[in-house]
Amino acid sequence: MRPPRSVRPRGSGTMRDVSELIFYAGTMDCGKSTLALQTDHNHASRGRAGVVFTRLDRAGDSVLSSRLGLQVPAVEVDETLDLREHVVGRLSAGERIDYLICDEAQFYTEEQVEQLAAIVDELNVDVYAFGIMTDFRTRLFPGSARLVELADRVQVLQVEALCWCGARAIHNARTVDGQMVVEGSQVVVGDTTSSSTDEEHEPGEVSYEVLCRTHYRASMTASRAGQAHISAQPLPFA
Secondary structure, eight states: OOOOOOOEEOTTSOEEOOOOEEEEEEOTTSOHHHHHHHHHHHHHHTTOOEEEEESSOTTOTTEEEOTTSOEEEOEEOOTTOOHHHHHHHHHHTTOOOOEEEEOSGGGSOHHHHHHHHHHHHHHOOEEEEEEESBOTTSOBOHHHHHHHHHOSEEEEOSSOOBOTTSSBOOEEEEEETTEEEOOSOSOOOOBTTBOOOOTTOOOSOEEEEEEOHHHHHTTOOHHHHTOOOGGGSOOSOO
16 A cells, blocks of 8 residues: 655645545445445535446446445446546546545456546545455455555455354355355356356356355355355345
8 A cells, every 4th residue: 555645735725635545345245335325425415526436236237236225326337448538538528526436346457446546646536446355266356456555545344244153254255056166257246136147158046145264165155054144135224
């Protein structure tokens, strides 16, 4: 991570902290998308103007959603999108942008993460990135790894996801047709209650589950243990 930078004036002529690139990281079920939505709401309610980006959200293209049922429109980030060019284009058209919300940032390319850093440094726009740190093989996503290397701050989310056994969950496990797998494409979009296939058409019903290290190493999912995966149930509040 970069060392803290000194303050400098913004357009208003007043002194304030320079913009930052902040990476909020955690496992599935830790509330990262909910926090992304809350962060956007907090800044917008104080009169700041922002743009929301996401990639491969569970609810479909061009939307940022949380498991609580909340969602907002978003710009879909595919591999061809130049984030800096996109922001510069909107600024050049007269749009005001104070901050970016970047959800599912683990799926961004390394180049796109570098573009986010350039947006912070060159355009003085705050960037709040949210993502999962590691994949189902316990390996860092390239986007997450680059964020750790470039971010001014990395915040580990304080809402702890729990394994089916009640211990703190630190790994994201993938199951195909109910069986845990540790090989395959890094990106296969699924959910705890739905199926999906990737670009290579990996067959079967793909689901994800968070596990503690002990049960990840033992490939002991909730189904194998005969336990209900409680995160698949809707929470009793909005």
